[in-house]
Amino acid sequence: xxxxxxxxxxxxxxxxxxxxxxxxxxxxxxxxxxxxxxxxxxxxxxxxxxxxxxxxxxxxxxxxxxxxxxxxxxxxxxxxxxxxxxxxxxxxxxxxxxxxxxxxxxxxxxxxxxxxxxxxxxxxxxxxxxxxxxxxxxxxxxxxxxxxxxxxxxxxxxxxxxxxxxxxxxxxxxxxxxxxxxxxxxxxxxxxxxxxxxxxxxxxxxxxxxxxxxxxxxxxxxxxxxxxxxxxxxxxxxxxxxxxxxxxxxxx
Amino acid sequence: xxxxxxxxxxxxxxxxxxxxxxxxxxxxxxxxxxxxxxxxxxxxxxxxxxxxxxxxxxxxxxxxxxxxxxxxxxxxxxxxxxxxxxxxxxxxxxxxxxxxxxxxxxxxxxxxxxxxxxxxxxxxxxxxxxxxxxxxxxxxxxxxxxxxxxxxxxxxxxxxxxxxxxxxxxxxxxxxxxxxxxxxxxxxxxxxxxxxxxxxxxxxxxxxxxxxxxxxxxxxxxxxxxxxxxxxxxxxxxxxxxxxxxxxxxxxxxxxx
Numbered sequence: 001x002x003x004x005x006x007x008x009x010x011x012x013x014x015x016x017x018x019x020x021x022x023x024x025x026x027x028x029x030x031x032x033x034x035x036x037x038x039x040x041x042x043x044x045x046x047x048x049x050x051x052x053x054x055x056x057x058x059x060x061x062x063x064x065x066x067x068x069x070x071x072x073x074x075x076x077x078x079x080x081x082x083x084x085x086x087x088x089x090x091x092x093x094x095x096x097x098x099x100x101x102x103x104x105x106x107x108x109x110x111x112x113x114x115x116x117x118x119x120x121x122x123x124x125x126x127x128x129x130x131x132x133x134x135x136x137x138x139x140x141x142x143x144x145x146x147x148x149x150x151x152x153x154x155x156x157x158x159x160x161x162x163x164x165x166x167x168x169x170x171x172x173x174x175x176x177x178x179x180x181x182x183x184x185x186x187x188x189x190x191x192x193x194x195x196x197x198x199x200x201x202x203x204x205x206x207x208x209x210x211x212x213x214x215x216x217x218x219x220x221x222x223x224x225x226x227x228x229x230x231x232x233x234x235x236x237x238x239x240x241x242x243x244x245x246x247x248x249x250x251x252x
Numbered sequence: 253x254x255x256x257x258x259x260x261x262x263x264x265x266x267x268x269x270x271x272x273x274x275x276x277x278x279x280x281x282x283x284x285x286x287x288x289x290x291x292x293x294x295x296x297x298x299x300x301x302x303x304x305x306x307x308x309x310x311x312x313x314x315x316x317x318x319x320x321x322x323x324x325x326x327x328x329x330x331x332x333x334x335x336x337x338x339x340x341x342x343x344x345x346x347x348x349x350x351x352x353x354x355x356x357x358x359x360x361x362x363x364x365x366x367x368x369x370x371x372x373x374x375x376x377x378x379x380x381x382x383x384x385x386x387x388x389x390x391x392x393x394x395x396x397x398x399x400x401x402x403x404x405x406x407x408x409x410x411x412x413x414x415x416x417x418x419x420x421x422x423x424x425x426x427x428x429x430x431x432x433x434x435x436x437x438x439x440x441x442x443x444x445x446x447x448x449x450x451x452x453x454x455x456x457x458x459x460x461x462x463x464x465x466x467x468x469x470x471x472x473x474x475x476x477x478x479x480x481x482x483x484x485x486x487x488x489x490x491x492x493x494x495x496x497x498x499x500x501x502x503x504x505x506x507x508x509x
Binding site for chain 2: 089106
């Protein structure tokens with residue numbers, strides 16, 4: 001049996017009368033790449049933010065490596081994670097290298113400035129960016145370059161767990177392919193546990209070991225990506241095939 | 253009946269907002285005395301709030317001081333009191349107009365900028381990114397700005413007071429026929445230490461209020477461009493009202509001393 005890195009048990013989260021998560025159960029094995037798919041507004045990002053403590057679930061428990069995510073040293077807990085945000089979420093006022101090395105310049109992982117910069121430049125190279133990008137500001141970069149910088153920031157401190165929130169949204173198919181390949185390579189190379197949220201089925205096939213289909217606030221199907229095309233699950237089939245007809249209402 | 257319910261809801265909403273702002277301000281102060289402290293962000297806030305506000309503060313003060321001299325001369329001449337221009341300009345600028353106008357200019361320039369910047373950071377998930385990078389947004393974004401404004405706005409007020417008095421001096425000696433040496437002597441002799449203390453104290457309180465309102469509304473911004481716009485508008489309105497209300501209270505306190 002594989003060890004679990006992240007376990008979500010009966011998670012509920014509502015915003016007013018909008019019940020987004022209604023008893024979500026999910027298990028992500030150590031060193032695996034889990035991709036969560038589902039329509040817009042089904043709570044994929046909420047689930048991810050609950051794990052990080054950015055949003056507090058109403059009920060249910062989340063454990064990371066066997067420990068309750070809500071207790072213990074928060075700084076040490078967050079130091080285990082890297083995250084690539086949907087819009088990259090780079091800090092506009094800081095140069096690129098400073099964005100990448102942000103975690104390495106403060107808190108428990110603090111390094112001397114020169115070392116932090118060296119690591120930042122190395123990570124930028126790892127995601128295919130040249131050193132001259134390091135001193136530019138995020139606003140001077142294209143969307144694809146910003147995503148790469150976000151990816152470099154996510155891996156800068158070599159975290160055990162990496163989250164990718166819609167990593168290819170807004171990118172052209174070629175750049176999406178580049179980002180997907182980078183994510184896959186980096187996750188394998190680092191041996192990290194990855195959790196990705198996406199609608200992009202090309203990304204799913206490129207990144208995932210396992211997938212989970214989220215709809216109506218619960219996981220409707222989960223299993224290896226190789227079983228995805230013959231799951232027999234009506235929700236997953238409709239989503240993969242992009243059909244308007246099926247259990248998922250096209251107008252939500 | 254519906255009108256009463258609406259009034260009650262409005263009052264409760266207002267009280268809840270005041271409570272949230274007070275809790276936010278208290279939280280900011282509590283973080284101020286606990287490490288870590290982000291020196292680079294503090295220095296950047298000092299530069300932005302202090303140094304870069306000097307032109308607008310100077311221009312506001314010099315024109316206000318000049319206009320004040322003209323008004324006092326015109327009004328005073330109705331009962332042969334035009335000679336009091338130096339004294340009234342000095343006390344008017346230092347006790348009232350200097351701090352209030354600088355406070356309002358800071359609300360317009362700094363509160364809006366802080367609210368828009370932090371609100372944009374919120375809607376683009378930069379604040380979430382800060383958290384995932386083990387950095388407390390209150391410490392990284394709010395504390396440096398609030399501390400910088402509290403320390404630097406009194407300096408701006410002091411500078412505004414001096415420039416405002418100079419504006420009055422320039423108009424009085426240039427167009428109203430006042431003796432330059434006599435004008436300065438009357439100004440200096442008339443002002444008391446308490447006038448200056450009240451001016452600088454008001455500056456500190458107004459700076460705290462302006463930065464706190466910018467940070468509060470930025471951090472609590474709604475989604476999208478409309479959310480950023482609303483946060484900025486609410487921050488400037490809130491800061492301006494808070495500054496004028498605090499000015500009324502502080503003036504009462506200093507009058508009673």
